[in-house]
Every structure is written in structure tokens, then in C-alpha cells.
Amino acid sequence: MSDASPPAPPPPLPLEEAQRRLLDSVDALSAETVQLEESAGRCLATDLSSRRTQPAADLSAMDGYALRADDLAGPWQVVGESAAGHPYSGELRAGEAIRISTGAMMPAGGGAVLLQENATREGDAVSLNGEGEPTPRHIRRAGFDFRKGDVLLPRGTGLDAAKIALAISGGHETAEVARQANVAIIDSGDELAAEPGNLAQHQIPASNGAMLAALAAPHAAEIRRLGPVPDRLAALVAAFEAAEDCDVIVTSGGASVGDHDLVRPALEQWGAEIDFWRIAMKPGKPLLVARKGHRVVLGLPGNPVSSYVTAFLFLLPLLRKLGGAGSPLPVRISLPLAESLPAVGKRTEFVRARIENGAVRALSEQDSSALVSLSRAQCLIVRDAGSNAVSAGEMVPVYLLQNGGIA
Ligand SMILES: Nc1nc2c(c(=O)[nH]1)N[C@H]1C(S)=C(S)[C@@H](COP(=O)(O)OP(=O)(O)OC[C@H]3O[C@@H](n4cnc5c(N)ncnc54)[C@H](O)[C@@H]3O)O[C@H]1N2
Ligand code: MOO
Numbered sequence: 001m002s003d004a005s006p007p008a009p010p011p012p013l014p015l016e017e018a019q020r021r022l023l024d025s026v027d028a029l030s031a032e033t034v035q036l037e038e039s040a041g042r043c044l045a046t047d048l049s050s051r052r053t054q055p056a057a058d059l060s061a062m063d064g065y066a067l068r069a070d071d072l073a074g075p076w077q078v079v080g081e082s083a084a085g086h087p088y089s090g091e092l093r094a095g096e097a098i099r100i101s102t103g104a105m106m107p108a109g110g111g112a113v114l115l116q117e118n119a120t121r122e123g124d125a126v127s128l129n130g131e132g133e134p135t136p137r138h139i140r141r142a143g144f145d146f147r148k149g150d151v152l153l154p155r156g157t158g159l160d161a162a163k164i165a166l167a168i169s170g171g172h173e174t175a176e177v178a179r180q181a182n183v184a185i186i187d188s189g190d191e192l193a194a195e196p197g198n199l200a201q202h203q204i205p206a207s208n209g210a211m212l213a214a215l216a217a218p219h220a221a222e223i224r225r226l227g228p229v230p231d232r233l234a235a236l237v238a239a240f241e242a243a244e245d246c247d248v249i250v251t252s253g254g255a256s257v258g259d260h261d262l263v264r265p266a267l268e269q270w271g272a273e274i275d276f277w278r279i280a281m282k283p284g285k286p287l288l289v290a291r292k293g294h295r296v297v298l299g300l301p302g303n304p305v306s307s308y309v310t311a312f313l314f315l316l317p318l319l320r321k322l323g324g325a326g327s328p329l330p331v332r333i334s335l336p337l338a339e340s341l342p343a344v345g346k347r348t349e350f351v352r353a354r355i356e357n358g359a360v361r362a363l364s365e366q367d368s369s370a371l372v373s374l375s376r377a378q379c380l381i382v383r384d385a386g387s388n389a390v391s392a393g394e395m396v397p398v399y400l401l402q403n404g405g406i407a
Pocket of ligand 1: 368
């Protein structure tokens with residue numbers, strides 16, 4: 001081993017600058033057509049416009065009687081029925097009422113609805129019972145929700161249950177969405193064992209790969225797991241070669257400055273270019289981003305919490321952007337602090353926390369290897385680099401962790 005000290009690492013990049021640099025360097029993947037029924041979690045590659053007007057005609061919002069707007073005193077004679085799916089074909093005249101159900105088309109000439117609770121019915125005769133008046137407010141007007149040609153969902157929208165319902169209601173069976181990335185996840189390190197139930201004392205279970213795969217799954221087409229790869233340059237280069245056909249390659253561990261941290265030399269030997277390395281964040285400082293052709297490599301730190309937090313702030317936004325999302329970054333909310341927190345140094349800190357009675361409380365254990373506190377955390381409190389101490393009751397920015405945060 002040489003006695004020469006290694007070159008000083010580059011100064012860490014501010015977090016937002018690093019996120020912007022990563023996201024600006026990629027575009028959405030190519031578009032494909034999917035059935036809307038199977039599109040939850042996918043993002044639109046084009047604007048989705050309505051093929052129809054909803055409702056297509058004036059409909060009753062209540063069960064009762066359709067009346068003319070200029071004939072509200074009664075009594076009336078019931079001359080027919082309009083049920084949902086079975087409209088009344090004639091025109092309503094003065095003195096007449098049409099029995100109508102919720103969601104049924106208003107008859108031609110109809111301009112008000114009398115609720116059945118406000119009516120007395122005797123044979124074909126119907127009259128007011130004094131409990132309420134007929135009103136046009138119980139009519140859902142044609143096109144009040146949306147009209148043919150309206151952009152219902154702009155490009156970049158993530159499809160969820162409500163948006164799938166809207167698209168189908170707009171007359172669509174399929175949607176044009178961006179393809180999702182194929183992702184390779186590499187565990188590396190001599191101390192890692194693939195079988196968590198069968199370890200020597202110097203080994204630990206390779207838990208990061210499964211954790212990262214679970215985080216990435218909703219945003220990835222295919223996930224290939226590789227490793228654990230031993231701390232040998234040739235083995236790591238071989239793992240990158242085995243991931244060549246993936247869009248995104250994720251490593252965890254070996255990204256720091258130790259003698260066995262081989263990710264950077266292996267990337268160089270494989271022919272990738274390092275874009276940036278080291279971010280002013282805690283945990284997660286040694287994060288590395290590299291590129292070979294269209295492929296993006298994220299070298300996440302090995303400490304499990306550092307790996308999780310950098311995946312949350314870099315890997316998931318990257319996969320969302322490749323998958324066509326218009327707003328790929330997680331959304332912060334504000335919550336009051338249950339207990340004070342100290343001033344922050346030069347790195348933006350992400351503090352594992354739980355929500356109690358509407359306030360957010362930091363967990364006492366914040367070591368970047370501590371999986372018990374990570375598994376108990378419901379959210380991360382964001383403490384910007386250089387910020388002052390905050391007292392109980394002050395509002396702090398928070399990322400909710402469930403489902404990879406709100407994006
Ligand atoms: N002299 C310095 N030492 C360290 C620095 C530094 O700036 N100067 N940075 C520290 C920080 S911050 C972090 S974070 C760690 C991360 O280093 P690496 O990314 O190189 O990770 P490793 O050293 O390989 O592993 C760290 C830790 O994580 C465990 N690990 C690794 N992979 C997995 C896996 N797939 N599943 C579960 N656990 C894994 C590994 O066993 C180690 O315990 O470096 C600090 N050091
Ligand atoms: O960044 Mo390291 O992630 O502080 O433990």
C-alpha cells in the first residue's frame with residue numbers, strides 16, 4: 001500500500017443543486033399505450049383531452065319529480081317516468097310531472113325538481129306537502145363537470161384511482177404513458193451475506209438491495225438484483241457489465257473514501273463518467289452520480305439509513321422523471337415541532353421522526369446505520385444547512401415517508 005495521502009475529495013454540492021443537476025440531465029423515456037385499468041402509478045406522455053361532455057345532458061341529482069320551471073305551484077299529473085338509462089321521450093307540459101330518479105335525464109321542457117320527500121302522491125296526482133319547494137338546484141347541468149375537448153389531465157400527470165376514473169369518464173380506454181425504467185440494484189461489500197439466516201460473525205445481511213428494490217418497485221418496469229459483489233475491482237466491473245441493458249444502475253456502499261471503496265474506480269474502468277460525488281446532506285454525503293451513454297448510475301452510501309434517504313431524494317425522483325412525471329420531487333408539508341432541535345452545521349440534515357397529536361417529534365437514535373429507528377420513522381424533518389436551533393411549537397418542513405412521499 002502506498003504512503004502517499006489520497007487527493008482531497010471535492011467539496012460537497014448543495015442538495016438542491018445536486019437534485020436539479022440530476023433531474024435536468026434526463027428526459028422522460030419513450031411513450032407506450034396502456035389500458036387505463038392497469039395504469040395506476042404511470043405518468044401521461046401526452047395531454048389527455050375529453051372525447052365527451054359530462055354530463056352529456058341535464059340530469060336530476062335527486063329522486064323526485066321533474067317539473068316545468070314556470071309551473072311550480074302544483075298539483076300536477078304524473079304522465080311518465082325518466083329513470084337512469086331510460087329517458088322520457090316526450091316533452092313536459094304545464095300541469096304535468098315526470099317521476100325522475102337520481103342520474104336520470106331531465107325531460108325536454110323540465111326546469112325544476114321536486115324531492116319526493118316534499119311531495120304527496122295519490123294515484124297519478126302529485127302535490128306539495130309543505131316541506132320544501134321544487135328547485136332548479138337539483139339539476140346537474142350538461143357539461144358542468146367537463147366538456148368535449150377539455151384537457152382533463154395534462155402531460156406529466158401521475159395516474160391514480162380518481163384520475164383513472166376521470167379519463168375513463170372522458171371516453172378513453174387506454175392512455176399514452178411514459179415507459180418506466182429498467183433498474184439494476186447492486187449490493188457490494190465483502191462483509192455482506194446473501195442469506196440473512198446463515199452468517200459468520202464478520203458478516204451482515206445484505207439488506208440494502210431489498211430495501212431499495214421495495215422503494216423503486218412502483219416506479220420501475222423491471223428490477224434486476226445483482227450481488228452481493230465482493231470488494232474486487234474486476235467483480236464490480238463485471239456487475240456493471242451485467243447491468244448494461246438497464247436504464248438506471250444503483251449501487252450501495254463503497255462510495256466513500258476508504259481503501260475498499262471501489263465504486264468510483266470500477267465505474268471508470270467500465271467506461272462511465274462521474275458527473276458529481278458528495279452532497280452537503282446528512283446522512284448521505286458520499287452519494288455519487290455517473291453516466292455511461294443514456295444509463296444513469298447512482299452510487300448510494302452503504303449505511304442503510306443513508307441509502308434510504310438518498311434513494312428517497314435522488315433515486316425516486318430520477319425514476320419518476322424517467323417515467324414521465326411532471327413534478328418528480330417529493331412534496332414537503334409543515335408541521336409543528338413537539339420538542340426543540342439544535343442548530344445545523346454545513347450539511348442539510350434529515351431527521352427521522354414520528355407524528356404525535358399533530359406535532360412532529362425526532363426519534364432519539366439518529367445513527368445512519370440504525371434500522372430500528374428508520375423502521376419506526378413516519379417522516380423526515382428537513383433541517384437546512386446553517387439553520388438556527390428551533391423550539392417546540394415552531395413549524396418545520398417535513399417529508400412523509402409512506403409510499404415514497406407525496407410527489
Ligand atoms: N474517513 C471518512 N470515512 C467516512 C466518510 C468520510 O467522509 N471520511 N464518510 C462516512 C459516511 S457519511 C458514510 S455514509 C459512509 C458510507 O460509506 P460507503 O458508501 O463507502 O459505504 P461502506 O463503507 O461500503 O459501508 C458503510 C456501511 O454500510 C454497510 N452496508 C454496505 N452495503 C450494504 C448493504 N447492501 N446492505 C446492508 N448494509 C450495507 C456496510 O457494512 C457498512 O457498515 O462512510 C463513512 N466513512
Ligand atoms: O452521510 Mo453518512 O450517510 O452521514 O452516514
